[in-house]
Amino acid sequence: MYVSFLALHIPDGFLSTEIAIVGWILVVPILAYALRQTKRHLGERQVPFLGVIAAFIFAAQAINFPVAAGTSGHLLGGALAAILLGPWAATVIMVAVIVIQALLFQDGGLVVMGWNIINMGVITSFTGYAAYIFIKRLMGNRSGSHLSGAFFGAWLSVVVASLATAIQLAFSGTVPLRLALPAMASVHILIGVGEAIITVGAVSLLLVLRPELLTSGEMAPGKKGAYFTVGGILLVLFVAALSPFASMNPDGLEAVAAQGGFLQLGENPVYEIFPDYVFPLIQNEAVATFLAVGVGAMIVFVISILIGRRAARPQGVPK
Amino acid sequence: MHFNLADQYHHRESIVHGLNPRVKVLGVVLYIFAVGLLPEGEWLGFLLYFLFLIISYQLSGLEFFFVLRRSLIALPFLLAAFAIPFTTPGDEWMKLPIIGWTITETGAIRFASIVIRAWLAVQAAVVLISTTRIPDLFWSLSALGMPxxxxxxxxxxxxxxxxxxxxxxxxxxxxxxxxPRLPHKPKxxxxxxxxxxxxxxxxxxxxxxxxxxxxxxxxxSRGFDGRVLVKRKFKMKQTDWIIMVAVIAFVFMSQGLIHLR
Amino acid sequence: MHHTIEVLNLRFTYPDGRIALHKIDFVIAPGEKAALVGPNGAGKSTLILHLNGILMGEGEVKVCGLSLAKENLGQARASVGLVFQDPDDQLFSMSVFDDVAFGPMYMGLSMDEVRLRVEKALEAVGMEGFEGRVSHHLSGGEKKRIAIATVLAMEPEILVLDEPTAGLDPRSRRRLINLLKELPMTMLVSTHDIPMVAELFPRMITIDEGRIVGDGPTKEYLQDQAFLVGHGLETAVPW
Structure with missing residues (x-):
């Protein structure tokens, strides 16, 4: 029953040693702070509570639904955990999940685990949470705002995590950014929809059966700096994608392009997710991808609002 | 129906099984770290590190094919590296028939190196998980500084x-x-x-x-008050020291040889 | 001489406003063995959780003469051994040893003493030699007995069990009943297993909708067909 997220669990060997170390340097203080926050909030319950819920996320990742042509929708769970328990608790939970997956299933590496924690733990939790409370605030206390927020938050969490993964691969010289970024983004724009559908399904059930659980998620620590944190994450990703390091490795892009062959695929409309005429003035693939993700986010945002409104009407979800 | 992980831990009586789990965790992390430092196309180095694994199979009584099967889990991620041979600039090495893409020499070397590094790392992790009881494995993480x-x-x-x-x-x-799925009815x-x-x-x-x-x-109701009391303590035995020194010596000497050559 | 368990005028209201326990009064003498029966949702488990202060309602609960308040919770928890219905909730550690040692560790005993307690407790439930086993791989009956060992290791004065025979096959049930028969301490057992009540417990406390509706000799109540039907306790024995 074990399922793996193809493109987000980075194995050892795919990131350069320097990059891997940077990941750990970032993770240690974040994790220490997350543990302190959850300890303050949960007290003695911290260990059994977070442990059991981490097991829940792990088990829930096995619940799938058929999409099309043998593929299926899955849950990564960072956004859901953050919506229900707050971003700091969700971070600790995802750390436990990622450690178990790497140690017991060799899904995701040990030395590169720092980045896996940042991508699938920190980024998904905070992005999902910030998007969720943003929509909730926007729609006010209207019923259905939970669902809109959950849909958008879950989708965005996976997409932003995939952008981060692509940039790390590019910085390590494993895959050139102009390939990694659009490829990861386009795949995860779709995977994100599966994540969003399951998350909304879960939240709408909880809204009916145990609405107080959703309220307690909003009371959990981490609300204050959430927008700031996510803004920071997006800014860092954008700057990193534009920085010379991202394209320096591996080697000059012009030389690659001159060779033809595989890269001509990039100009082939079938493989080009965001054809040139969408953003005719943007030559840089990174900028184009970010723009495309931005446009995609706006579309998903509108869909999210519609989902919330529509769901609120017929069933009369209790407040 | 029972979710089972029983095939992960292979109980044997062996030197590696008997090692202090902290030594194993540290050793494996050090090994993976060192593999990551091997330069591209350093075939002899890769071979040396592979031989190191073979020795650890011998010492732990694991069969090569068992580890091989378990190590294939990292394969799907190779898709992420799929583009490397085609996109890395360099001299043309070969042209794929029919579709006509060019594989460069540097690209092929880079691709092979990444695949080999990933594969060696996964094998080391498999040795760790197959020879260490899970609770011991977790508690040894505190040796790496995990709270x-x-x-x-x-x-x-x-x-x-x-x-x-x-x-x-x-x-x-x-x-x-x-x-149920009925014929001729939509899903x-x-x-x-x-x-x-x-x-x-x-x-x-x-x-x-x-x-x-x-x-x-x-x-x-059994008196829990938030403190973590049930911990495991591990004693270092003579073999633990020997193996630890051997792993460290191997890593430093091999890296020294390769990088100073 | 104090009573072992004293519950006086206990009321408990759930956070959502539903009243779970209305006005519960009862006293259990040292060495007494009583059954707590009543339909699902009557408030049995809620009541049990009050007996070592996991839940705190209005009214008074005294255990071994100690009133349950914040400052003597630790003491009370050492004297009341609570065995939960689902052994998976009680066996939360990685090995049987860790689980049985958990209570004694928090009582601050020395490691040697802890080991001795674990050994004695496992022996008492007939599970010697299971120290190194993983709880997940045990059978339902084995888990149940280990769960009882986890509280026996604390050497409590009172044993409180929540539906100990639920979900057990007939043989495991029989072994469990025999085990309970042998244990010397004061006992309060919540259960739906009326035949077990008839066999083991001279006293039967019945609660329904958060109130005590009957408290007295088991024999008398079991012959009162109208009472049993009225509180959903009748067990047809047609064979």
């Missing part, structure tokens, strides 16, 4: 992972039992299927929350 509060969270997760995974298996089975819409999966996740969450409350009560 004991996190270690005990992971212990809890591992304990209830089985319970909850069993619940998921029962839910999935119940879903299939009620999901239910994807969105509907997604909502069903979501509801399953939601009800699993409620059960998990309730479970965590009951577990917490059970702990309280």
């Amino acid at each position: 004991s509060i996190l270690v005990s969270t992971i212990n809890f997760m591992y304990r209830y992972l089985f319970v909850l995974a069993d619940e998921v298996l029962r839910m999935l089975r119940a879903r299939s039992a009620r999901s 239910p819409p994807v969105l509907w299927e997604g909502r069903v999966a979501g509801s399953m996740v939601g009800s699993l969450f409620i059960r998990s929350i309730e479970r965590s409350e009951r577990v917490y009560s059970a702990m309280l």
Whole structure:
């Protein structure tokens, strides 16, 4: 029953040693702070509570639904955990999940685990949470705002995590950014929809059966700096994608392009997710991808609002 | 139906099985770290590190094919490296027939190096997990600086992972039992299927929350007060020191030879 | 001489406003063995959780003469051994040893003493030699007995069990009943297993909708057909 997220669990060997170390340097203080926050909030319950819920996320990742042509929708769970328990608790939970997956299933590496924690733990939790409370605030206390927020938050969490993964691969010289970024983004724009559908399904059930659980998620620590944190994450990703390091490795892009062959695929409309005429003035693939993700986010945002409104009407979800 | 991880740990009497788990965890992390430092196209180096693994198989009584099978889990991620041979600039090495893409020499070397590094790293992790009991493995993480509060969270997760995974298996089975597919009738819409999966996740969450409350009560009623008391302590034996020194010596000498050459 | 358990005028309201326990009064003498029966949702488990202060309602609960308040919770929890219905909730550690040692560790005993307690407790439930086993791989009956061992290791004065025979096959049930028969301490057992009540417990406390509706000799109540039907306790024995 074990399922793996193809493109987000980075194995050892795919990131350069320097990059891997940077990941750990970032993770240690974040994790220490997350543990302190959850300890303050949960007290003695911290260990059994977070442990059991981490097991829940792990088990829930096995619940799938058929999409099309043998593929299926899955849950990564960072956004859901953050919506229900707050971003700091969700971070600790995802750390436990990622450690178990790497140690017991060799899904995701040990030395590169720092980045896996940042991508699938920190980024998904905070992005999902910030998007969720943003929509909730926007729609006010209207019923259905939970669902809109959950849909958008879950989708965005996976997409932003995939952008981060692509940039790390590019910085390590494993895959050139102009390939990694659009490829990861386009795949995860779709995977994100599966994540969003399951998350909304879960939240709408909880809204009916145990609405107080959703309220307690909003009371959990981490609300204050959430927008700031996510803004920071997006800014860092954008700057990193534009920085010379991202394209320096591996080697000059012009030389690659001159060779033809595989890269001509990039100009082939079938493989080009965001054809040139969408953003005719943007030559840089990174900028184009970010723009495309931005446009995609706006579309998903509108869909999210519609989902919330529509769901609120017929069933009369209790407040 | 029972979710089982029994095939992970292979019980044998061997030097590696008997090692202090902290030595194993440190050794494996050091090894993977060192593999990452091997330069591209350093075939002799890769071979040397592979031989190191072969020795550890010998010392742990694991069969090569067992580890090989388990190590294939990292394969799907190779898709991420798929473009490398075609996109790395360099001299043309070969042209793929029919589609006409060019593979460059540097690209091929880079691709092979990444694949080999990933594969060596996964094998080392498989040796670790196959020779170490899980609770020992977790507690040895505190030797790498993991806070004991996190270690005990992971212990809890591992304990209830089985319970909850069993619940998921029962839910999935119940879903299939009620999901008939009649010929010539359309399937239910994807969105509907997604909502069903979501509801399953939601009800699993409620059960998990309730479970965590009951577990917490059970702990309280036996005097739990938030401190982590049940830890494991490991003693360093002579073999532990020998193996640790050997691994460190191997890593430093091999890296020195390769990088100073 | 104090009573072992004293519950006076206990009321408990759930956070959502539903009243779970209305006005519960009862006293259990040292050495007494009583059954707590009543339909699902009557409030049995809620009541049990009050007996070592996991839940705190209005009214008074005294255990071994100690009133249950914040400052003597630790003491009370050492004297009341609570065995939960689902052994998976009680066996939260990685090995049987860790689980049985958990209570004694928090009592601050020395490691040697803890080991001795674990050994004695496992022996008492007939599970010697299971120290190194993983709880997940045990059978339902084995889990149940280990769960009882986890509280026996604390050497409590009172044993409180929540539906100990639920979900057990007939043989495991029989072994469990025999085990309970042998244990010397004061006992309060919530259960739906009326035949077990008839066999083991001279006294039967019945609660329904948060109130005590009957408290007295088991024999008398079991012959009162109208009472049993009225509180959903009748067990047909047609064979």
